[in-house]
Amino acid sequence: MNAIQPRLLHGITPDGRDMAGPWFEVLIRLQRTPGHQLPMSRLAREVSLSTGGFTKLADRLEKEGYLERHNCSTDRRVVYATLTDQGLEFIGAARVRHVERLREHVLAPLGEAGVRQLATIARTLRDSACD
Secondary structure: OOOOHHHHHOOOOOOOOOOOHHHHHHHHHHHHOHHHEEEHHHHHHHOOOOHHHHHHHHHHHHHOOOEEEEEOOOOOOOEEEEEOHHHHHHHHHHHHHHHHHHHHHHHHHHHHHHHHHHHHHHHHHHHHHOO
């Protein structure tokens, strides 16, 4: 996957630029979450970044207009990252291109039988993580 990952993110932004993996991971997680909002500490854990590293990433995403930060009204220690309308549009377009790249660089080389085998392996790994 490390060799394929750059291909999956190559030219996927709406203007045809490459996207860094952590950017994609953060934006896609926010897109998939109801309300498009998650605590920054949780996002940092989920994308395997330190809180300091995630803060720098959030600064860049905020500067681009893709996310905003909001304090929790009931717990001052919690800060939420919220996907903006611009961020939602941006990741929506990037996601379409990402799916195209997945089909080209993962699914096509595996073929139908390989995809079924990969799905079986992925389910086995998922289920073993729940034990």
